[in-house]
Amino acid sequence: MPEWTDVVLGAEIDLAYGKSLPAHTRQAGHFEVFGSNGRVGHHTQPLIRGPGIIVGRKGSVGEIVYSASDFWPIDTTYYVVNKGRHDWRFLYHLLSSLGLDKLNSHSAVPGLNREDVYSIPTKLPPKAEQEQIALSLDTVQCSMEFESEAIQRSQELKRATMRELFTRGLRGDAQKETEIGPVPESWDLTPCEQIFKLTSGKTRPSDLDDTSTEERPFPVLGGNGVMGFSREWHLDAPRTLIIGRVGEYCGAIHTASGKIWITDNALYAKEWYNPNADLGFVAAFLEHFDLNRFKRMAGQPLVTQGMINEHKLPLPQTLDEQLEITSIFGAIDRKIDLHRNKRALLDDLFEVLLHKLMTGEIRVADLGVSALAPVRVAEAAQ
Numbered sequence: 001m002p003e004w005t006d007v008v009l010g011a012e013i014d015l016a017y018g019k020s021l022p023a024h025t026r027q028a029g030h031f032e033v034f035g036s037n038g039r040v041g042h043h044t045q046p047l048i049r050g051p052g053i054i055v056g057r058k059g060s061v062g063e064i065v066y067s068a069s070d071f072w073p074i075d076t077t078y079y080v081v082n083k084g085r086h087d088w089r090f091l092y093h094l095l096s097s098l099g100l101d102k103l104n105s106h107s108a109v110p111g112l113n114r115e116d117v118y119s120i121p122t123k124l125p126p127k128a129e130q131e132q133i134a135l136s137l138d139t140v141q142c143s144m145e146f147e148s149e150a151i152q153r154s155q156e157l158k159r160a161t162m163r164e165l166f167t168r169g170l171r172g173d174a175q176k177e178t179e180i181g182p183v184p185e186s187w188d189l190t191p192c193e194q195i196f197k198l199t200s201g202k203t204r205p206s207d208l209d210d211t212s213t214e215e216r217p218f219p220v221l222g223g224n225g226v227m228g229f230s231r232e233w234h235l236d237a238p239r240t241l242i243i244g245r246v247g248e249y250c251g252a253i254h255t256a257s258g259k260i261w262i263t264d265n266a267l268y269a270k271e272w273y274n275p276n277a278d279l280g281f282v283a284a285f286l287e288h289f290d291l292n293r294f295k296r297m298a299g300q301p302l303v304t305q306g307m308i309n310e311h312k313l314p315l316p317q318t319l320d321e322q323l324e325i326t327s328i329f330g331a332i333d334r335k336i337d338l339h340r341n342k343r344a345l346l347d348d349l350f351e352v353l354l355h356k357l358m359t360g361e362i363r364v365a366d367l368g369v370s371a372l373a374p375v376r377v378a379e380a381a382q
Contacts, residue, residue, distance in 0.1 A: 002125070002126045002129065004123040004124060004360050005123065005124050005125075006121065006122075006123055007121070007122060007123070007124055008118065008120065008121050008122070009098075009117055009119075009120045009122060010115075010117070010118025010119065011083075012082075012083055012084035012086065012124065013080050013081060013082060013084070014080070014081035014083060015055060015057075015078035015081070015114045015118075016078060016079050016080075016081050017057075017075065017078060018047070018054075018057075018074045018075050018076070018077040018078065018079060019047055019073070019074065019075055020074060020075040021033055021043060021072055023040075023041060026041050026042070026043045027043060027044045028042055028044070029042050029043050029044030029045070030042065030044075031043050031044070031046040031070055031071060031072060032067060032069075032072070033071070033074060034065055034067065034071055034072070034073050034077060035059075035060075035074050035076050035077060036056035036058055036059040036060040036061070036063055036076040037056060037059065037060035037063055038063070038065050039065070040074070046069075046070030046071055047072040047073065048070065048071055048073060048079055050067050050068055050070045050071055051066070051067060051068050051069070051088045052066075052067050052071060052073075052079055052080060052088070053065070053067075053080040053088065053091060053092050053095060054067065054071070054073045054077050054078070054079055054080075055077060055078040055079070055080065055095065055100065055112065055117075056076070056077060056101075056112065057076055057077050057078050057111060057112050058076040058110065058111050058112075059076055060101075061100070061101055061103065061110045061111060062099070062100030062102070062103055062104075062112055063101065064092060064095050064096045064100070066089070066092040078112070078114065080095070084124075085127075086124065086127065086130055087127055087130040087134055089131075089134035089135075089137075090130035090131065090133055090134040092134075093133070093134060093137050093354060093357075093358065094122065096354070097354050097355065097358045098120060098122070100112065100117060103116045103117065122358075123359070123360055125360070129363075129364060132364040133364050136357065136364050136367055137350065137353060137354060137357065140346060140349060140350045140353060141350065143346050144343060144346045144347060144350060147339045147340075147342045147343035147346060148343060151339045151340060151343065154335050154336045154339060155336060157332060158329065158332045158333070158336070159288075161328060161329070161332065162284065162287075162329070165328070166288055166314070167183060167184070168184060169184035169186070169187070169316065169321070169325075170321060170324060170325065173185055173186055178312075178314070179312070180289065180311065180312060180313075180314070183314040184314070184316070186316070186317055187314040187315060187316050187317070188314070188315055188317065189312040189313070189315075190277070190312055190314075190315050191309070191311075191312050192308050192309050192310075192311055192312065192313060193309040194273060194274060195272070195273060195274045195277045195282060195313060196241060196269040196271065196273060196274075196282070197269065197270050197271040197273070198243065198267040198269060198270065198305040198308065199267065199268065199270040199305075200245060200264050200266075200267055201221075201222075201261075201262035201263045201264045201265070201266050201267070201268060202234055202261070202262070202263065202264055203263070203264055204222075204227070204261070204263045204264075205220060205230040205232045207230050207231055207232070208220055208227065208228045208229070208230055209228050209229055209230070210228050210229075211228075211229065212229045213229070215231060216230055216231050217229065218230050218231070218232065218233040218259050219256065219258075219260050219261070220260070220261045220262075220263060221242055221254060221256055221260055221261070221262050221263065221266065222244070222249070222262075222263040222265045222266050223243075223246065223247060223248070223249030223250055223252050223265045223266050224244065224248070224249040224252065225252075225254050227263065230261050232261060233259035233260055233261050234261055234262070235260055235261070235262060235268070236258065236259045236260075237257060237258075237260075238257055239256070239257040239280075240255065240256055240257070240260075240268050240269050240279075241253075241254075241255055241268065241269040241279055241282065241283055241286075242254040242255065242256060242262060242266050242267070242268045242269075243266060243267045243286070243291065243308070244265065244266055244267075244303065245264075245265055245266050245267045245302065245303055245304070246265045246300060246301065246303075247265055247300055248301070249265075250265075250292065250301045250302060251290065251292030251293075251303045252292070253286050253287040253291075254266075254283075255279065255280065255283050267303075267305060267308075276319055277313075277315055277322070278319060278322040278323055278326055280322075280326035280329075280330070281316075281322035281323070281325060281326045282313060284325070284326060284329045285313055285314070286313075289311075289313075291303055291307075291308065353367075
């Protein structure tokens with residue numbers, strides 16, 4: 001195979017300054033305007049012919065953005081001048097792999113010094129291999145985007161299904177107007193305090209760790225779900241309802257079972273009073289109802305047991321109907337989880353490939369990446 005060449009980046013690219021284009025001077029057009037953290041608008045004229053690469057200079061230092069068409073980089077950015085006539089997509093992936101966001105000049109306003117970038121040593125393959133490397137990485141990225149779109153579509157499906165089932169039931173029932181909006185006429189409104197009793201979790205355990213091991217097998221849950229794992233647990237239940245209590249995730253709804261630790265930034269159902277209320281149904285309705293909109297905003301966001309107890313929940317008259325509705329949401333949740341797991345695996349694969357392909361540790365001829373996704377590889381350049 002052809003050998004790779006040892007170079008420094010400054011011999012292959014220049015970083016040229018973008019040009020100011022204040023928002024009030026932009027005119028709606030087809031050409032994208034890029035700032036240091038990505039696209040910030042559109043304009044009727046471009047400054048630079050595409051394809052091209054934009055590098056964050058001020059603010060979001062070292063952020064790398066690719067433009068397939070003509071564009072306007074503003075004065076908080078650099079744009080790449082491709083002196084070595086390298087493959088543009090290869091250059092994009094190469095620059096993304098170099099950790100330019102770590103080259104902050106540490107002045108009052110974060111900034112990227114061009115000379116620091118120019119001095120970075122790297123290896124470059126022949127252009128034909130550059131194109132193959134870029135195509136392999138683009139293929140994985142397309143698969144990642146496909147899974148993200150599938151997650152979004154599935155979440156939209158769940159929201160639409162919730163709206164339909166919580167207002168019309170399984171059989172398109174007549175509706176009645178209530179204090180919480182339209183619900184099926186045959187459903188009964190039940191105060192939350194007659195369904196469950198909430199209490200706060202405990203201060204997080206001292207041995208909290210990101211990874212589950214034999215020594216730390218017990219999930220630690222907060223308002224954002226599983227935060228990590230511990231040797232300790234304080235609750236062992238077949239299933240419990242968890243509600244984010246404070247901070248960014250207050251009002252978020254989760255369920256969990258088995259031996260777990262629930263932290264004090266969440267509430268959980270310490271007691272369940274109503275055997276005719278399915279926990280999964282209640283959790284789904286609270287997610288649909290969006291307790292987050294009732295959070296207290298003084299200080300930091302907060303949802304309390306008292307706020308929740310002010311509301312009533314609509315319950316179908318039979319537990320079977322609740323379970324049937326819950327099973328529909330469960331099927332959609334499993335679909336969302338499947339796509340999330342696939343996206344996570346692809347993220348890990350991309351990081352490994354990016355490092356190993358850009359250093360020549362593995363060669364693209366050894367890969368079968370194209371079999372990963374029959375998706376729009378060409379769209380990676382869009």
